Amino acid sequence: MSENRPVLVTGGAGYIGSHASLALLDAGIPVVVLDNLCTGDRRAVPDGATFIQGSTGDAGLVGDVLRFFQIDAVLHFAGSLVVSDSVANPLGYWRNNVCNTLSLADSCVRAGVERMVFSSTAAVYGPSDAAMVGEDAPTAPITPYGSSKLSAERMLAEAGAAHGLRVAALRYFNVAGADGAGRTGQYTAGATHLIKVACEVATGQRDALDVFGEDYGTPDGTCVRDFIHVSDLAEAHVLALRYLRRGGEATTLNCGYGTGHSVRAVVRAVERETGRPLPLRRAERRPGDIPALVARADRIRQTLGWQPRHQGLDRIVGSSLAWERRMLSDRRPDEDRKPRPATSARPMLTH
Ligand SMILES: NC(=O)c1ccc[n+]([C@@H]2O[C@H](COP(=O)([O-])OP(=O)(O)OC[C@H]3O[C@@H](n4cnc5c(N)ncnc54)[C@H](O)[C@@H]3O)[C@@H](O)[C@H]2O)c1
Numbered sequence: 200m201s202e203n204r205p206v207l208v209t210g211g212a213g214y215i216g217s218h219a220s221l222a223l224l225d226a227g228i229p230v231v232v233l234d235n236l237c238t239g240d241r242r243a244v245p246d247g248a249t250f251i252q253g254s255t256g257d258a259g260l261v262g263d264v265l266r267f268f269q270i271d272a273v274l275h276f277a278g279s280l281v282v283s284d285s286v287a288n289p290l291g292y293w294r295n296n297v298c299n300t301l302s303l304a305d306s307c308v309r310a311g312v313e314r315m316v317f318s319s320t321a322a323v324y325g326p327s328d329a330a331m332v333g334e335d336a337p338t339a340p341i342t343p344y345g346s347s348k349l350s351a352e353r354m355l356a357e358a359g360a361a362h363g364l365r366v367a368a369l370r371y372f373n374v375a376g377a378d379g380a381g382r383t384g385q386y387t388a389g390a391t392h393l394i395k396v397a398c399e400v401a402t403g404q405r406d407a408l409d410v411f412g413e414d415y416g417t418p419d420g421t422c423v424r425d426f427i428h429v430s431d432l433a434e435a436h437v438l439a440l441r442y443l444r445r446g447g448e449a450t451t452l453n454c455g456y457g458t459g460h461s462v463r464a465v466v467r468a469v470e471r472e473t474g475r476p477l478p479l480r481r482a483e484r485r486p487g488d489i490p491a492l493v494a495r496a497d498r499i500r501q502t503l504g505w506q507p508r509h510q511g512l513d514r515i516v517g518s519s520l521a522w523e524r525r526m527l528s529d530r531r532p533d534e535d536r537k538p539r540p541a542t543s544a545r546p547m548l549t550h
Pocket residue numbers: 209210211212213214215216233234235236237238239240253254255256275276277278279280295299318319320321370371372373374375387
């Protein structure tokens with residue numbers, strides 16, 4: 200299978216999809232981005248990619264794109280992903296993550312596309328006492344986001360078995376950081392991700408970081424996550440594509456480093472980078488949060504030969520901060536620079 204055939208990247212104007220598009224282009228693989236810009240940003244689409252604005256659920260458009268560009272593989276990032284939003288709006292999450300994925304898979308089958316890399320999530324696992332969760336750990340999502348992604352995984356596996364669509368489902372843990380050369384980063388307005396929000400606070404764009412819950416059964420009482428640098432994750436997608444093009448079987452792979460960091464540890468990393476205390480506000484637990492989630496991440500190394508190159512909380516936080524500073528300095532002078540409110544509706548204590 201030729202390396203030079205274009206791949207379709209759904210959600211390529213988004214945070215992870217734009218980094219993966221860059222990694223593909225860097226590897227000499229042509230990219231066609233399909234994105235409806237519901238949360239994405241046109242500026243994130245790399246210059247070298249073809250951009251088509253539209254939805255994965257638009258079967259007519261998707262079929263035309265697959266055939267016109269002779270697509271042999273789809274990297275499917277497009278989706279809805281804020282855990283707490285999914286609790287408030289489950290049907291919207293099922294519509295985008297399940298119904299639109301079904302429509303995309305159907306378009307792939309009709310056009311004879313046999314390879315897909317699917318953006319899944321660690322949120323398919325339920326709360327667990329295990330220090331690390333492997334791919335064979337029981338799935339027991341506790342939020343509509345997690346269950347919609349798990350359902351999409353199952354649907355793709357069943358469609359694959361019947362119609363020859365081989366799917367690599369990549370279960371990302373917590374993705375953070377930005378491209379080292381500053382070519383893209385996380386544009387998301389009103390983002391809810393911990394490291395992004397903390398870096399917005401550190402650069403004066405928000406007044407404080409809400410710490411959602413300090414009474415979990417974790418070493419310092421705050422939640423623990425396995426943060427993976429977005430550039431390492433992007434590279435995993437290039438490797439997954441090559442694996443499928445070599446004839447690799449359908450597979451499910453955790454994407455993480457196997458190291459947990461607490462919310463408090465993230466705060467300390469930001470403070471190390473800036474040399475200043477980060478303004479914090481203690482807040483109630485956030486609905487849908489799991490106390491600790493750390494990947495057992497051997498399978499991805501064995502299956503894809505993946506070797507992360509951007510590991511370490513300080514490195515991840517450093518690149519996120521560099522991105523926030525870059526976005527601030529690129530802003531037009533007349534743009535509003537007032538700090539936005541912090542994320543919690545119900546702050547309890549300032550310290
Ligand atoms: N960010 C994380 O920590 C994380 C963790 C686990 C899994 N994921 C998954 O990774 C994927 C990408 O996440 P992200 O962080 O880059 O989010 P993002 O919001 O930056 O990117 C999603 C992109 O998809 C587009 N999109 C959404 N629905 C679409 C549709 N129906 N048709 C076309 N385009 C559509 C959006 O406009 C956006 O550009 C998602 O599927 C998400 O569930 C993300």
